[in-house]
Amino acid sequence: MIEVADIHKSFGVVEAVRGVSFTASPGETLGILGPNGAGKTTTIRMITGWLPPTSGRVTIDGRDSVDDTLLVRRKLGYLPETTPLYPEMRVGQYLDYRGRLFRMARTRRRAAINLRIDQCALTAVRTRRIGELSKGYRQRVGLASALLHDPPILILDEPTSGLDPSQIAESRNLIRELAETKTVLLSSHILPEVERTCDRVIIIASGKVRAQGRVAELARSRRHTVEVRADQDDALRAARGVAGVENISARPCGEGWVRLEIDASESAGDLREALAEAMRAANRPVRELTIERAGLEALFAQAVEGNA
Amino acid sequence: MRVLGAIATREYASMFRLPIGWVVLALYLLLTGVVFAAGSLRPGEPASLRGLFTLSDWLLLFIAPAISMRLLSDEWRQGSIEPLMTAPISDWQIVTGKYAGAAMFLLTLLAPTLVYVGALEWLSAPDYGPIAAGYLGLILTGMVYLALGIVCSALTSSQVVAFLTTIFALLILRIGTTLGAAAIGAPWDAWLYPLSIDMRMQDFTRGIISTAHIVVLLAACAWLVTIAVSIVESRRWR
Numbered sequence: 001m002i003e004v005a006d007i008h009k010s011f012g013v014v015e016a017v018r019g020v021s022f023t024a025s026p027g028e029t030l031g032i033l034g035p036n037g038a039g040k041t042t043t044i045r046m047i048t049g050w051l052p053p054t055s056g057r058v059t060i061d062g063r064d065s066v067d068d069t070l071l072v073r074r075k076l077g078y079l080p081e082t083t084p085l086y087p088e089m090r091v092g093q094y095l096d097y098r099g100r101l102f103r104m105a106r107t108r109r110r111a112a113i114n115l116r117i118d119q120c121a122l123t124a125v126r127t128r129r130i131g132e133l134s135k136g137y138r139q140r141v142g143l144a145s146a147l148l149h150d151p152p153i154l155i156l157d158e159p160t161s162g163l164d165p166s167q168i169a170e171s172r173n174l175i176r177e178l179a180e181t182k183t184v185l186l187s188s189h190i191l192p193e194v195e196r197t198c199d200r201v202i203i204i205a206s207g208k209v210r211a212q213g214r215v216a217e218l219a220r221s222r223r224h225t226v227e228v229r230a231d232q233d234d235a236l237r238a239a240r241g242v243a244g245v246e247n248i249s250a251r252p253c254g255e256g257w258v259r260l261e262i263d264a265s266e267s268a269g270d271l272r273e274a275l276a277e278a279m280r281a282a283n284r285p286v287r288e289l290t291i292e293r294a295g296l297e298a299l300f301a302q303a304v305e306g307n308a
Numbered sequence: 309m310r311v312l313g314a315i316a317t318r319e320y321a322s323m324f325r326l327p328i329g330w331v332v333l334a335l336y337l338l339l340t341g342v343v344f345a346a347g348s349l350r351p352g353e354p355a356s357l358r359g360l361f362t363l364s365d366w367l368l369l370f371i372a373p374a375i376s377m378r379l380l381s382d383e384w385r386q387g388s389i390e391p392l393m394t395a396p397i398s399d400w401q402i403v404t405g406k407y408a409g410a411a412m413f414l415l416t417l418l419a420p421t422l423v424y425v426g427a428l429e430w431l432s433a434p435d436y437g438p439i440a441a442g443y444l445g446l447i448l449t450g451m452v453y454l455a456l457g458i459v460c461s462a463l464t465s466s467q468v469v470a471f472l473t474t475i476f477a478l479l480i481l482r483i484g485t486t487l488g489a490a491a492i493g494a495p496w497d498a499w500l501y502p503l504s505i506d507m508r509m510q511d512f513t514r515g516i517i518s519t520a521h522i523v524v525l526l527a528a529c530a531w532l533v534t535i536a537v538s539i540v541e542s543r544r545w546r
Binding site for chain 2: 051
């Protein structure tokens with residue numbers, strides 16, 4: 001359980017974080033979303049106790065992250081943004097060192113290292129020097145070291161930055177797997193990543209929370225697209241018959257097909273099923289029926305513009 | 309204590325994972341070997357290591373900063389201080405662990421010179437008192453230098469800056485408390501002479517083991533390491 005209560009952080013005259021509050025419950029994956037320089041990393045650093053807040057307070061399972069910092073740090077697995085590691089050490093050596101810092105006894109340490117090396121697909125590079133590894137491998141070494149002591153809370157700052165698409169997919173799967181038993185807090189400036197990994201999202205811009213809520217709610221979109229074989233009037237008539245339709249625009253797209261763009265009313269939500277049914281009843285073949293997944297993007301753009 | 313040991317051994321091992329440890333070791337042994345062969349090994353010379361100790365005392369001015377420069381500055385530069393300081397360990401453990409690792413390397417540096425003692429024993433009958441005192445003096449002097457080095461290393465994220473500031477601080481200390489003190493004259497020289505580390509080192513070289521020297525040098529180490537801890541702690545509050 002992470003509780004963040006109205007934290008502020010100033011660096012000289014620059015106020016990086018200006019009153020951020022939220023909570024993350026056990027078993028929840030919470031995403032902090034924001035443009036670069038929004039205050040995500042500063043917020044995360046205050047949660048890990050690396051930076052004390054100028055005002056406000058962070059508690060982890062009821063313990064203050066500054067006053068009880070050593071206790072809090074035991075509960076956290078933290079992957080900093082740039083994944084700082086020691087390039088001269090070998091992967092296995094580094095993980096062993098991290099295990100010793102967390103006071104893990106030898107047998108427990110060895111078992112944990114084997115488990116995480118397996119889980120993070122590091123077997124092939126176990127004896128390689130960290131400095132020789134690719135960015136993707138280094139990121140995974142960082143993740144393995146954050147997971148080593150099996151912390152109940154996992155904090156990941158931009159865990160997929162610099163990874164290629166297949167690595168992003170792998171790390172997303174791993175994070176989702178971990179999220180079943182842990183509280184996961186991750187930051188990102190990449191929308192689809194947060195959308196796919198997190199239950200709940202907080203949008204931060206200019207050091208303030210601009211929006212927060214469940215991804216499913218925030219991302220609700222009302223723009224539907226239908227391509228149907230009909231003439232324009234027939235297509236419009238069929239679509240208007242569906243309850244909840246507000247605005248429709250239609251344009252022909254060749255060979256007898258018409259493309260309809262339909263906005264649903266706020267309460268109606270997803271009309272795809274109703275639209276498909278209406279077209280079938282009118283005996284009009286459909287070749288495309290989609291709902292735009294741009295809800296979060298619009299919200300994000302709004303939040304970011306709001307502070308410009 | 310286990311955590312402190314983990315930090316110390318990692319720091320110690322890193323000296324050998326990087327070229328720096330090998331370079332320092334090789335150059336030091338080369339220079340001391342030449343001095344030993346050209347000085348102590350000549351017929352008619354006394355069977356002592358005084359030349360080795362005097363040279364080592366000077367070499368430490370450059371060697372100690374080379375050992376200590378990366379202790380903390382490299383952590384700042386690479387950002388690896390962040391995972392370190394978010395692990396459940398205190399700032400004290402971090403600094404003293406690193407310091408202990410550097411001191412272990414210093415001992416490793418001096419250990420091969422025991423071969424020279426063996427050579428003296430084989431060729432004649434050395435007086436072991438001054439030799440033991442000399443080694444004790446070198447270790448204590450080196451530890452003060454390393455402690456000053458870790459303070460400089462805590463202040464910057466650049467190894468080069470840490471290296472140079474340590475050397476300058478040591479030279480100022482050395483010159484200020486000898487030539488400088490003589491130039492200033494009474495009454496200030498009475499305050500400056502006791503700060504001199506190499507005066508104490510000279511006593512050790514002559515075979516004098518003074519409790520006062522040992523206490524002062526150890527206190528200097530403790531004081532400097534405490535300053536380094538305070539600098540590391542203060543980083544959180546910026």
